[in-house]
Amino acid sequence: MDIASIVTLLLIVGAIVYIITIYNGLVSKKNGYENGFSQIEVQLKRRYDLIPNLVETAKAYMSHEQETMEKVIKARNQASEILKSMAGNLTADNMKKFSGAEQALAGAMGSLNVVMENYPDLKANENMMQLSEELTSTENKVARARQFYNDAVTDYNTYRQSFPQILFASKFGHGTDAGLLEFEDSEQLQAAPNVSF
Numbered sequence: 208m209d210i211a212s213i214v215t216l217l218l219i220v221g222a223i224v225y226i227i228t229i230y231n232g233l234v235s236k237k238n239g240y241e242n243g244f245s246q247i248e249v250q251l252k253r254r255y256d257l258i259p260n261l262v263e264t265a266k267a268y269m270s271h272e273q274e275t276m277e278k279v280i281k282a283r284n285q286a287s288e289i290l291k292s293m294a295g296n297l298t299a300d301n302m303k304k305f306s307g308a309e310q311a312l313a314g315a316m317g318s319l320n321v322v323m324e325n326y327p328d329l330k331a332n333e334n335m336m337q338l339s340e341e342l343t344s345t346e347n348k349v350a351r352a353r354q355f356y357n358d359a360v361t362d363y364n365t366y367r368q369s370f371p372q373i374l375f376a377s378k379f380g381h382g383t384d385a386g387l388l389e390f391e392d393s394e395q396l397q398a399a400p401n402v403s404f
Contacts, residue, residue, distance in 0.1 A: 229372050233381045236363035240385050243356030244297055247388065250349045251290060254342065258283045258316075261338045265319070268329040272322050275315075282308070282315040297360075302386030310390060353388050360385045 262276045269276070286308040293301045323329055330336075364384045367376045376382060 226375060229375050230379050232366060233363075233372065233376060233379055236359070236366050237381065237385070240356060240359035240363050241295075241297065243352065243359040244388075246352040247349060247356055248290060250345055250352055251286075254345045254349065255283055255287045257338060257342055257345065261335070261342065262319075264332065264334050264338060265323065265326075265329060268326045268332070269322065275319055275322050279312075279315040279319050282312040286312045297385050298383060299386035302388050306388060306390055357387050357389075360387050 258279060262279055265272075265276060286305070289301075289305050289308045293305060366372055367381055367384065
């Protein structure tokens with residue numbers, strides 16, 4: 208074998224190794240953001256499980272506020288269904304739908320909190336105080352998981368859109384950006400919802 212053949216062979220092997228590295232990088236970064244979303248999902252499912260308990264506890268005190276409690280349960284069910292339907296499909300459109308459902312749930316919970324302010328016995332209920340503490344803790348965990356997820360999505364999207372990865376990304380099944388989980392109200396990202404009883 209002459210020098211030119213050896214150099215050509217080394218260039219071909221180098222190019223193959225480089226393409227494999229790009230593929231592995233895309234897979235690794237995609238797995239990172241999918242793992243980040245699964246952490247959000249765990250916390251949201253916990254919150255969705257706590258909300259019916261909260262409403263059930265409140266019913267005993269708030270017999271005249273049935274409409275408010277029904278709105279909370281309806282918003283919770285809608286957000287939960289959208290979350291289930293997103294399995295493995297974290298596109299920007301799905302994230303926008305999910306974000307809207309979460310916004311509606313936050314609004315319904317805010318309305319419930321305002322109504323609860325008129326019921327001092329409810330605020331003093333031991334079960335309600337425990338649920339409030341658990342919801343606040345869960346909201347903080349959701350916020351941290353959302354931050355991790357959005358960081359992982361940004362890392363994936365940046366890597367996927369960079370040269371030369373963009374030349375190969377769609378061929379490797381990474382043709383679209385992953386969707387960030389954003390809310391229209393930026394203040395919602397700053398603090399957990401006020402769940403005071």
